[in-house]
Amino acid sequence: MTPRERTLAVLARKQPDRLPRELKLTPPVLEAFQQRTGATDPAEYFALDARDVFLAPPAQLPDFSPYYPEGLPKLWNPPGWEVGEWGVGVKGCSTYHFIHIEHPMRRLTTIEELEQYPFPDPTPPARHQHLAGEVRALHERGLFAIGFMEWTIFEIAWHMRGMEELFQDLVFNPAFAEYLLDRITTIRCAQARLQAAAGVDMLKIGDDMGTQIAMFMSPAMYRRWFKPRHAAVIRAAREIRPNLPVCYHSDGKCWDIIPDLIEIGVTVLNPVQPECLDLVQVKKEFGDRLVFWGGIGTQTTMPFATPDEVYRTVQQTIETLGPTGYLPCPTHVLEPEVPWENIHAYLRAVEEYRFS
Numbered sequence: 300m301t302p303r304e305r306t307l308a309v310l311a312r313k314q315p316d317r318l319p320r321e322l323k324l325t326p327p328v329l330e331a332f333q334q335r336t337g338a339t340d341p342a343e344y345f346a347l348d349a350r351d352v353f354l355a356p357p358a359q360l361p362d363f364s365p366y367y368p369e370g371l372p373k374l375w376n377p378p379g380w381e382v383g384e385w386g387v388g389v390k391g392c393s394t395y396h397f398i399h400i401e402h403p404m405r406r407l408t409t410i411e412e413l414e415q416y417p418f419p420d421p422t423p424p425a426r427h428q429h430l431a432g433e434v435r436a437l438h439e440r441g442l443f444a445i446g447f448m449e450w451t452i453f454e455i456a457w458h459m460r461g462m463e464e465l466f467q468d469l470v471f472n473p474a475f476a477e478y479l480l481d482r483i484t485t486i487r488c489a490q491a492r493l494q495a496a497a498g499v500d501m502l503k504i505g506d507d508m509g510t511q512i513a514m515f516m517s518p519a520m521y522r523r524w525f526k527p528r529h530a531a532v533i534r535a536a537r538e539i540r541p542n543l544p545v546c547y548h549s550d551g552k553c554w555d556i557i558p559d560l561i562e563i564g565v566t567v568l569n570p571v572q573p574e575c576l577d578l579v580q581v582k583k584e585f586g587d588r589l590v591f592w593g594g595i596g597t598q599t600t601m602p603f604a605t606p607d608e609v610y611r612t613v614q615q616t617i618e619t620l621g622p623t624g625y626l627p628c629p630t631h632v633l634e635p636e637v638p639w640e641n642i643h644a645y646l647r648a649v650e651e652y653r654f655s
Contacts, residue, residue, distance in 0.1 A: 301441030302348030303500065310501070310544050310567065310590055312624040318617065319348035319443070320649045321592075321628040322642070325396040327635040335639065345646060349443040352433050352499060354490060355426045357384050361417035366403035384419040387458045396632060402461040410478050418482055421490045430497035438498070445546075446494030446502045452483050452528050453506035453515075466516075469524055476524070484528040488535035495539035501567065502536050502545050504529065509551025511575055518555045526556075530563035537564070546592060550631070551575050561588050569593050570630035571620065573600075578619045592626045594619075595645060601629050602636035606644035613648035622654055 300308070305315035324332060324341055338344040363386040380390045388401030407413060421427065434444045450458065456479060457465045468476040487504075494502055506529075508514050508521060533545050546567035547560050552575040557568065570593030571581060578594060594616045595601065600609055617627050627649050633642065 302346075303438060303441050303443040306348050306443040306626065307500065309624065309626050312590065314623055314654055318621070318649050318652055319626050320345070320646060321347055321349055321626065322645070323629075323632045325632045325634055328633050328637065331635075331639070349445055350437055351445045351447040351503075352430060352437070352494070352497070353447055354421055354493065355429060357419065357423070358425055360384060361386075363403055363417070366406070366416075367401065368406075385455055385459055386417070387455075400458055402457075402459060402464070404460045404479075405464055407460075408475075410475055413475065413478050413482070419486060421486060421493060427493045427497070430493065430499075434498045443501070444499045446491075446497070446499035448487060448490060448494070448502065448504045448532075451487055451504040451506050451532060452480060453508070453525055456480060456483055469520065480524065480528055484531055487532045491532050491536035492539050495536040495543055500544070502533075502543055503548060503569070504532055504545065505548025505569070507551060508549045508556060509553040509572075509575060511551055513552055514555055518559070521556050522559060526559050526563060529560075533564040544590075554581075557581075557585055557589075561585065566590060567592050570628075572596065572598075572630045573616070574598050578616065582620050586620075586624065590624045590626070591620045593628055593630045594625070595627055595629045597629045597631040597633060597637070601633060601641055601645065602638075604641065606638070606640045609641045609644035610648040613645055614652055617649075617652050622652070 300316040302319060305317065306319045308315040309319060322341065322345070329341070332341055332344075333339060336344055341347070342350060360382065363382055366386060367388065380388060382388050386403040388403070390399045392399055404413075404416065407416070437444045460468065460479065465476070468479070491502060491504075506525065508516070508525075514521070529547070536543050536545065544566045545564055546569050547565040548569045550570065550572060554576060560568065567590045568585070569591075571578065571591045573594060573596045581591070595613055600612045604612060613627055617625060621627070629645065
């Protein structure tokens with residue numbers, strides 16, 4: 300089987316020749332990987348099965364300086380700061396992959412101000428005309444193509460507005476929140492159509508809804524504000540490709556809304572964090588309706604187990620969440636605490652798993 304064929308088999312709950320593998324590295328681990336191997340791309344070096352494809356950034360950004368009236372001298376062009384197409388200021392921190400975020404909408408108070416805000420536009424051809432060719436090139440190599448849409452609605456909304464301010468809007472200024480979330484949803488629907496039309500094998504959306512011990516919000520708040528908007532994005536993609544698999548990413552304990560995700564058409568759940576979810580219970584309750592993608596703890600197993608323990612845990616997790624309908628991989632990017640030997644133990648454990 301090609302990598303694409305085996306990944307599609309997993310999504311169809313069929314038995315592939317072997318299980319696919321996926322991993323991503325934090326910048327320090329990527330640097331160590333490059334020093335050890337002389338290679339630049341872990342996906343190529345480790346012969347991983349899937350690749351993400353993205354829209355291109357806009358040719359020119361709007362002037363977001365009016366939204367940083369106090370922080371502009373410190374924020375705008377010093378080394379390490381970037382302002383992206385949503386106007387969010389991002390600065391890398393000294394620790395691994397963590398970032399500091401500046402919120403351009405923090406000072407806004409009215410819908411009229413929102414109407415004037417320069418929201419991004421994914422529809423110019425220069426932003427998406429490469430997608431079909433990129434997907435076709437991946438398919439020619441036998442690879443599985445994922446249309447990735449990070450921070451779909453909730454996360455980009457709080458990045459722009461500020462988390463405390465967004466939650467206050469949801470309760471005390473609902474008209475403002477409706478306008479903001481609807482504008483984001485319209486943009487994401489357009490993006491979903493473009494990625495679906497390009498021929499991706501799976502659309503990956505997601506907003507982290509879980510903390511380590513509970514959700515960021517009540518299930519009722521999720522159902523009021525975010526469930527219908529996630530549903531709209533999925534519908535938009537399936538207007539183009541009715542059977543397109545859709546993966547939803549949420550770190551943390553998102554148990555309470557898993558039935559809601561299934562109801563709106565999610566077919567793959569990621570990352571199924573074992574520190575937050577009971578994997579046996581997840582498989583028992585939802586294994587007939589969801590494919591699982593993840594399951595190997597990056598807070599526990601990958602950094603702190605021995606290589607032999609990693610190997611055994613990966614194979615045991617395959618038995619728990621699979622063996623069919625499951626793609627085993629680390630639940631997040633690998634941090635610098637993860638030993639090189641543990642990366643190889645994960646890769647070997649997946650490659651050497653034998654279906655009974």
